[in-house]
Amino acid sequence: MSQRHPVLxxxxxxxxxxxxxxxxxxxxxxxxxxxHALMGENGAGKSTLIKVLTGVYxxxxxxxxxxxxxVSFAGPMQAAAAGVxxxxxxxxxxxxxxxxxxxxxxREPRRFGAINWREMRRRAQEALARLDLHIDVSELLGSYSxxxxxxxxxxxxxDVQARVLIxxxxxxxxxxxxxxxxxxxxxxxRDEGIAILFVTHFLDQVYGIADRITVLRNGRxxxxxxxxxxxxxxxxxKMIGKELDALEQLDSEAGRDAARAAxxxxxxxxxxxxxxxxxxxxxxxxxAGEVVGMAGLLGSGRTEVARLFFGADRADxxxxxxxxxxxxxxxxxxxxDRDIAFCSExxxxxxxxxxxxxxxxxxxxxxxxxxxxxPVPRRKQDELVQRxxxxxxxxxxxxxxxxxxxxxxxxxxxxLARWLITEPRLLIxxxxxRGIDIGAKTEIQRLxxxxxxxxxxxxxxxxxxEEVLRLSHKVAVMRxxxxxxxxxxxxxxxxxRVMQAIASGVRQEGLEKV
Amino acid sequence: xxxxxARLAPxxxxxxxxxxxxxxxxxxxNTVYRPSFLSVELKNGHLYGSLIDIVRLSAPLILVALxxxxxxxxxxxxxxxxxxxxxxxxxxxxxxxxxxDQNSLGGVFTALALAFGIALLLGxxxxxxxxxxxxxxxxxxxxxxxxxxxxxxxxxxxxIITINSEPYKTIGVGHLLTLPFAIIIAxxxxxxxxxLTRRTALGMIxxxxxxxxxxxxxxxxxxxxITLLVYVVSAACAAIAGFMMTANVSSADGxxxxxxxxxxxxxxxxxxxxxxxGGRFFLSGTIVGALIIQTLTTSVYxxxxxxxxxxxxxxxxxxxxCLIQAPAFRARFRRRKSLAPPxxxxxxxxxxxxxx
Numbered sequence: 001m002s003q004r005h006p007v008l009x010x011x012x013x014x015x016x017x018x019x020x021x022x023x024x025x026x027x028x029x030x031x032x033x034x035x036h037a038l039m040g041e042n043g044a045g046k047s048t049l050i051k052v053l054t055g056v057y058x059x060x061x062x063x064x065x066x067x068x069x070x071v072s073f074a075g076p077m078q079a080a081a082a083g084v085x086x087x088x089x090x091x092x093x094x095x096x097x098x099x100x101x102x103x104x105x106x107r108e109p110r111r112f113g114a115i116n117w118r119e120m121r122r123r124a125q126e127a128l129a130r131l132d133l134h135i136d137v138s139e140l141l142g143s144y145s146x147x148x149x150x151x152x153x154x155x156x157x158x159d160v161q162a163r164v165l166i167x168x169x170x171x172x173x174x175x176x177x178x179x180x181x182x183x184x185x186x187x188x189x190r191d192e193g194i195a196i197l198f199v200t201h202f203l204d205q206v207y208g209i210a211d212r213i214t215v216l217r218n219g220r221x222x223x224x225x226x227x228x229x230x231x232x233x234x235x236x237x238k239m240i241g242k243e244l245d246a247l248e249q250l251d252s253e254a255g256r257d258a259a260r261a262a263x264x265x266x267x268x269x270x271x272x273x274x275x276x277x278x279x280x281x282x283x284x285x286x287x288a289g290e291v292v293g294m295a296g297l298l299g300s301g302r303t304e305v306a307r308l309f310f311g312a313d314r315a316d317x318x319x320x321x322x323x324x325x326x327x328x329x330x331x332x333x334x335x336x337d338r339d340i341a342f343c344s345e346x347x348x349x350x351x352x353x354x355x356x357x358x359x360x361x362x363x364x365x366x367x368x369x370x371x372x373x374x375p376v377p378r379r380k381q382d383e384l385v386q387r388x389x390x391x392x393x394x395x396x397x398x399x400x401x402x403x404x405x406x407x408x409x410x411x412x413x414x415x416l417a418r419w420l421i422t423e424p425r426l427l428i429x430x431x432x433x434r435g436i437d438i439g440a441k442t443e444i445q446r447l448x449x450x451x452x453x454x455x456x457x458x459x460x461x462x463x464x465x466e467e468v469l470r471l472s473h474k475v476a477v478m479r480x481x482x483x484x485x486x487x488x489x490x491x492x493x494x495x496x497r498v499m500q501a502i503a504s505g506v507r508q509e510g511l512e513k514v
Numbered sequence: 515x516x517x518x519x520a521r522l523a524p525x526x527x528x529x530x531x532x533x534x535x536x537x538x539x540x541x542x543x544n545t546v547y548r549p550s551f552l553s554v555e556l557k558n559g560h561l562y563g564s565l566i567d568i569v570r571l572s573a574p575l576i577l578v579a580l581x582x583x584x585x586x587x588x589x590x591x592x593x594x595x596x597x598x599x600x601x602x603x604x605x606x607x608x609x610x611x612x613x614x615d616q617n618s619l620g621g622v623f624t625a626l627a628l629a630f631g632i633a634l635l636l637g638x639x640x641x642x643x644x645x646x647x648x649x650x651x652x653x654x655x656x657x658x659x660x661x662x663x664x665x666x667x668x669x670x671x672x673x674i675i676t677i678n679s680e681p682y683k684t685i686g687v688g689h690l691l692t693l694p695f696a697i698i699i700a701x702x703x704x705x706x707x708x709x710l711t712r713r714t715a716l717g718m719i720x721x722x723x724x725x726x727x728x729x730x731x732x733x734x735x736x737x738x739x740i741t742l743l744v745y746v747v748s749a750a751c752a753a754i755a756g757f758m759m760t761a762n763v764s765s766a767d768g769x770x771x772x773x774x775x776x777x778x779x780x781x782x783x784x785x786x787x788x789x790x791x792g793g794r795f796f797l798s799g800t801i802v803g804a805l806i807i808q809t810l811t812t813s814v815y816x817x818x819x820x821x822x823x824x825x826x827x828x829x830x831x832x833x834x835x836c837l838i839q840a841p842a843f844r845a846r847f848r849r850r851k852s853l854a855p856p857x858x859x860x861x862x863x864x865x866x867x868x869x870x
Contacts, residue, residue, distance in 0.1 A: 312732055336734040350732055353725040355793045360718050367715045368734040375715040418733065 007032045007195045013062035022048040024219045035196045037210035041437035045219040046199050054079040054086050085157035086166040095142030100124035102141050103156045127155045131185050147178045166197045183209050265324050267457045272318030279304040281317050282483035291452045293472030294461040295498050301481035302461045306428045310342035311335040341419035345431040351415045354404035359385045361403045362417045388417035409440035428459045465495045477501040529787040532839045533802045540809045560689045572808030573700035574755035579782040580707050581748030583800045586783050589724040589792025590651035595752040597662025599772025602753035603760035604669040605629035607677050616679040630753050637749025641742030666768030676765040686761030696758050724792025
């Protein structure tokens with residue numbers, strides 16, 4: 001493969017941001033007809049490298065050549081016109097436009113100067129059919145699931161005659177079937193000769209599809225390897241730069257004492273709680289010190305359950321019982337009053353205030369609970385923020401930096417810190433480890449275990465079954481917006497059984513029916 | 515060269531740098547035109563001079579713009595401030611005009627309290643429309659912008675109410691501690707707003723609501739209350755500005771008082787570096803913005819620029835201010851290695867002067 005000429009070469013790329021050396025002399029090359037995985041922890045410089053390549057950022061030093069010609073794109077549009085298309089981690093499309101409009105925005109097919117809508121719809125349908133997606137292209141994009149939106153983004157990227165396709169964590173919001181479908185499409189595109197730059201945190205996907213792997217760490221190049229010659233453990237070591245026994249250590253803590261946790265009066269109990277159009281009535285109890293895992297496919301109603309517990313949406317059926325007393329939780333303020341905290345899966349839109357600093361984001365919930373007339377004294381703020389920046393190793397450790405400048409994993413930690421300083425009794429975590437590197441993921445998992453040992457109840461929602469199984473005392477399984485099973489996490493429970501419950505719902509024998 | 519640049523970076527990179535440069539350029543232009551421009555003298559224990567005049571005349575705009583800053587920081591906008599100026603001025607003047615003794619302190623204070631109270635109600639009306647009923651701020655305040663003018667006309671019965679009240683007049687043209695009273699009021703209100711927002715958590719909460727309303731709600735912020743509060747504060751500031759403007763001329767004109775002040779206020783806020791999209795707000799920037807606008811108005815009069823072209827002249831300068839503030843524009847300028855900084859509005863100069 002390497003005897004061919006690379007379609008894209010980046011040489012000695014450097015990029016600084018105020019206070020951060022994001023890239024430091026990084027080399028990268030991409031051959032036609034191969035999938036090249038770009039790996040590294042959060043903040044390693046993957047996204048920056050991509051943004052430099054597509055012209056979102058300029059470079060401080062280094063050159064980029066495409067097909068032997070030196071290039072410097074002024075922006076993603078120009079890059080796309082030259083054949084370098086990008087699908088970003090968080091879908092960057094307009095949900096208020098139709099699917100067809102999204103695919104052709106900026107290059108609409110025209111007839112006599114006016115947009116040819118029929119032609120646009122036809123070609124949009126074609127482009128999606130290539131990805132095996134058959135949906136109504138005149139519907140608003142926002143009416144489809146995130147997974148479909150992701151596919152539309154890829155269809156758009158591929159449709160511009162891309163020679164280089166950059167996929168920046170395309171799978172982080174997809175379920176297993178959709179991932180398989182995406183990988184199939186990637187193979188198909190690769191076989192057509194497109195060079196694919198693939199960024200993901202899922203090692204299985206890397207080993208399932210990538211031909212070559214480049215590893216970055218702290219803005220520096222660690223090396224470029226053929227996938228076949230790099231064992232998984234070696235890859236992880238190169239990514240985090242230290243011997244990796246942390247994960248295994250956590251693994252040995254698996255099979256936690258399930259019986260111990262579920263004693264006494266439940267901290268909170270949902271009794272036939274439900275909301276029309278969101279989630280069917282369900283009953284679920286959570287005890288102090290208990291971790292309840294919530295498994296299920298994307299869109300199965302996991303998030304909706306969390307939002308009802310937190311009062312983010314109002315329940316229209318059933319009731320909540322807190323400390324044995326029926327309690328109405330109509331809004332987040334009422335939930336916070338009952339010491340319930342909620343880290344949303346959408347950090348950017350429902351979690352953080354991008355332009356406020358790390359410090360302000362961390363104290364926001366505590367301050368809101370006190371009311372604006374009683375500000376948290378500055379000295380106490382600094383002390384709390386400093387302590388949590390250290391405890392969660394938030395990087396860069398600068399409390400006054402706008403939180404939007406942090407990488408995804410560090411933003412997640414800021415959000416966690418916001419709630420942890422309020423000392424909640426129930427912590428609801430919706431996909432806390434999504435799009436986060438292994439190091440940060442392990443830290444967050446260990447933190448959850450610690451908090452629960454300290455008596456905090458945790459509702460832990462994750463698409464990764466291993467993670468749910470590792471941490472939970474009890475696993476609640478969602479399917480089609482119903483709570484279909486609650487499984488005690490004893491020695492007999494494994495991923496297969498949970499998967500069966502997700503796949504077949506209540507019919508599975510041996511499952512505790514709800 | 516580059517080390518000098520690096521050392522200057524904290525200065526030139528400061529968000530107030532360009533607005534201040536603009537202000538200085540305007541002042542220099544005036545001084546070149548009329549060397550006595552900068553002189554300030556003490557007469558009868560009162561400070562006099564063009565600079566003092568500019569600050570005194572910008573006091574109402576500063577007040578309105580302070581309230582506007584908070585509203586804009588929540589992602590809203592308040593178009594009704596001009597009408598609130600008119601209503602509060604009209605109510606105060608009407609009440610005083612009906613007093614047997616227009617110079618009685620008690621009467622004037624009652625008038626102020628009454629007008630202030632009505633302004634707070636108008637602010638709460640805006641706040642309820644926006645925060646509780648959920649009407650878009652531009653529409654919600656447009657209602658009062660139009661209706662408020664009518665209300666002011668109604669109060670004055672379509673007439674210009676003239677009063678002859680020394681205490682009331684003091685608000686506009688009086689002096690205290692050698693300074694015009696209006697400047698002192700503006701200073702005090704500025705301090706109050708600054709303390710209210712920066713010594714409590716109000717400022718941060720406002721910025722949080724404006725930065726991301728949904729995330730704020732999920733963090734337990736009572737954003738409705740905050741939104742309501744900023745519209746009330748905005749109306750309160752406008753009311754005080756209304757007292758000043760009517761006291762200046764000892765009369766209330768429901769039609770003309772505070773006309774278009776909302777636009778100047780929005781402009782001042784934007785020049786000061788606060789984004790119309792909401793989020794971070796900068797009170798100091800807003801004040802500099804208001805001073806720039808008033809200096810510009812004064813210069814237009816002082817340089818005897820044809821009134822017919824005055825508005826156009828103002829527009830050109832405002833565009834220049836906004837452009838040099840935009841990092842993207844400056845970057846393009848630098849890349850082209852074009853001639854040095856943007857055109858200063860000193861181009862046309864003619865002799866003669868007219869009091870502002």
